[in-house]
Amino acid sequence: MAAEDAVLFQDMVQPGATWSHVLKRGSALRITDMAGGANVGAVFYNWDNLTERYNMPDTLKAQHIARLTSGCVLYSDMGRILCSITADTVGWHDPLSGCAPAALVATKYGVARYQEHRNDYYKNAYDGLSVELAKYGLSARDMAAPVNFFSKVVLDDAGDMQFIAGHSQAGAYVELRAEMHVLAILNTCQHPLDPNPKYAPKPVHLSIRQTTPPGPDDPCRLSRPENARGFTLTERYFL
């Protein structure tokens, strides 16, 4: 293994839990679906200026997409690239559907409190992300539109949304290369459109490694002229 591919550390996120880390520019986070059927709600911020954050519409319209996969990048609201999707064995990640608040989770699955269930109590992504945001001085005000990695929601010609069950298999992974110092907050609660009537969130494995900077022939840079400009603007930020 080349030095630039050295794994810096590995971690895992339990079902229904929240995890955060400041990904350093030039490192890559690989998220692996350990059991199949995982969902990872995720929000991203520029660590050097937390008012700059992942922007769903800017990401979609710059790349003319309504789904995320390798070759796509995640744009901030300031015209810069927070992360590039450098590898993906899943093929489709959902940027549209957001996260479920406590009331929706209680309606779907019932309530399981800590008092009776200890750490298996039922969790929801909205509260999980909000609590983690607060640790960095942020709040639900700063949570515009989470991505749902490993989940697929398709649209028909009329615009109707359909959740595709069984989309992600055990061992499937997606890799995000940090193009800035990025505060990443991940949550493993179920997708809000998951029709499974049971509370059954899944764990994910995380691996963070050092990578080489994206060169002139980087697939994400070359995937669209918009992304070439996005990389230029991001690289200027560090000059």
Next chain:
Amino acid sequence: MQGQHLVESTLEVAQAVYDQIVPAGEPWIHEIRQGQYFRIVDMAGNQAADTLFFNAHDYEERYSAQDTIRAQGNIYLTTGTQLMSSQGHVLLTIVADTCGRHDTLGGACATESNMVRYGIETRFMHACRQSFVKAVIDWGRGLEKRDITHNINFFMNGPVTPDGRLTFADGVSGPGKYVEMRAEMDVLALISNCPQLNNPCNAYNPTPLRMLFWEPEG
């Protein structure tokens, strides 16, 4: 076109208690009380009205594009759509719509996203998020840039294909078409009358919008 639900309003313009024209490229911010009816008129046709709503008493609760499309299971807004807050409450309901459908995935243009989409030389062209930021600075009361999240684009057409591609087509709106909402709680409305010249969302010719309010029925 599928997904649209054309319904005309029974409210008469002569009975409106508020009537204001917003020129292209300018923001508009105003409170709307629970029960009031709020109409936006696309006066000359194909003019995007970039729109955000907040709970007037708690700006942390605000319009959520994701919660709105998820709640109705469809990405287009039209008559009957409940505009959902980030906390799962209904802010307003669309009660009339002579346009047919409206976008909420395309967001608002910004000088920064223009640089990515159309070329770095477009940096100094006017953009919706400039208007949004100016409006929240002037409004004060704790609103900041971070509260400017993902908006509705009334009168804008942003079809998504089944294979996951997002496109921007010429508008489905026309002169005099309108959308009308009933406020289900006291809300603050923030609108940018879009100045975008780089794509067809304003038919390359931004034009005025007209804002009208009516008092609750009965």
